[in-house]
Amino acid sequence: MARASATPRSSAYLSALSQEIEKKLQRALASPPQRRNLLQELFADVALEVDDRARDIILSREEDTISPADDSHLGQLCFYDVLADYYVQAPESGKPILDLIVQLWSQSFASHIFSLLFHKWLFEVQLDNPEVLLRYSSALAQGATNVFWIDIQTNTRRFQSLFCYLLDEVAVEPARLNKIPVQAQRDLYLLLSRFILFYNSGDKLDTFLKHCPTFPNAFLIGGPTDFFVTELADQLQKLKVEPVLLHYLSNLKVLQGMELRMATSTRLKTCLYSFTSPGGPMYPTRAVRHAAWDALDLLFPLFDWRSRTLHPVYSAHLQRRSTA
Structure with a gap:
C-alpha cells in the first residue's frame, strides 16, 4: 500500500x-x-x-x-x-x-x-x-x-x-x-x-x-473455519440494529461449502434458528425472520436429497415457517 x-x-x-x-x-x-x-x-x-x-x-x-x-x-x-x-x-x-x-x-x-x-x-x-x-x-x-x-x-x-x-x-x-x-x-x-x-x-x-494463527484449544474447537464461524455466530446474537443484522444474514452465503465440525455447524444452525420465530429472546422483525430462513435454506437445506427426508432439526418446525 x-x-x-x-x-x-x-x-x-x-x-x-x-x-x-x-x-x-x-x-x-x-x-x-x-x-x-x-x-x-x-x-x-x-x-x-x-x-x-x-x-x-x-x-x-x-x-x-x-x-x-x-x-x-x-x-x-x-x-x-x-x-x-x-x-x-x-x-x-x-x-x-x-x-x-x-x-x-x-x-x-x-x-x-x-x-x-x-x-x-x-x-x-x-x-x-x-x-x-x-x-x-x-x-x-x-x-x-x-x-x-x-x-x-x-x-x-x-x-x-x-x-x-x-x-x-x-x-x-x-x-x-x-x-x-x-x-x-x-x-x-x-x-x-x-x-x-x-x-x-x-x-x-x-x-x-x-493465515489463521495456531490456537492451543484447536483440538476442541476445530480448524480456522470453526473458529471463524464460532465468532460469527456469537456476533450475530449480539446485533440489535436491523439493517446491520440483515447485512450479516445476506452475506452468510460466503459460508456455503465450508467444512465444519458438527458442534460448530449445530451452533450456527441454533443461532440462525433463534431469529426465525417472533418474540423473545431475539425479537426479530419479519424481515429478519425471513432472512434467517433464507440463510438456513442456503447453508443447511431442509431436504437430504439422497434420502428425501427432512433434516431433524427442522422437521418439527417446518410448519411454523409458513406463518412466520
Missing part, C-alpha cells in the same frame, strides 16, 4: 495538530473530573472527516509524492487516517502523545484513540520489549473492537480504513503479523472474524482463513 510523502506544508499542519492533541491529553491527565469528557471530545476530533480546507493542506502535492487520498476508503478521509501515517513517518511527533495515552490507559476512550492514531505505528516501527508489545497489542484489539462497534451501532463505516489495514496489511502479511505476540495474533484473528462481513470483505475470507 502506498503511503503519502508529507510535504513541508502538510508536515507543519500535522505537527501543529499533534501539539493540540498533546495539549488536550495533558488537560485530561490534569483534570480527573473532566477526563472522560475531554477524551471523548478528542476521540470525536480525530475520527472527524477531514474538511475541505484541511484536505487542501494535507493533500498538497510536490513532485513525486503520493496523496494520502489514495489510501482513503469509500472516498472518505478522516483525521486519524493521515495522523496514523504521519506517526509512522515522524514517530518523534507521536511519542509525547503515546506517553500520555499510556498514563491514561484505564480511562474510557484511551484505547479508542490509541487504535486510531497508532495502529500503523505498532507494526511499522521497531519495538523490542515483549511486555510493551503485548500491552500495545491488547490496547489495539480493545480499541478497535470499541470503534467497530460504534460503526455497527450507527450503521456507518467511518472506521473501515482501520479494519482494512488490520486485515489486508497485517492479518495476511506474516512480516507484520509476527511483530506482535502470538496471543495478540489470535485476538486479532477473532476480532476480524466478527467484523469481516460488516466491512464487506467476505471476498477475502479464503486468504484470511489461510
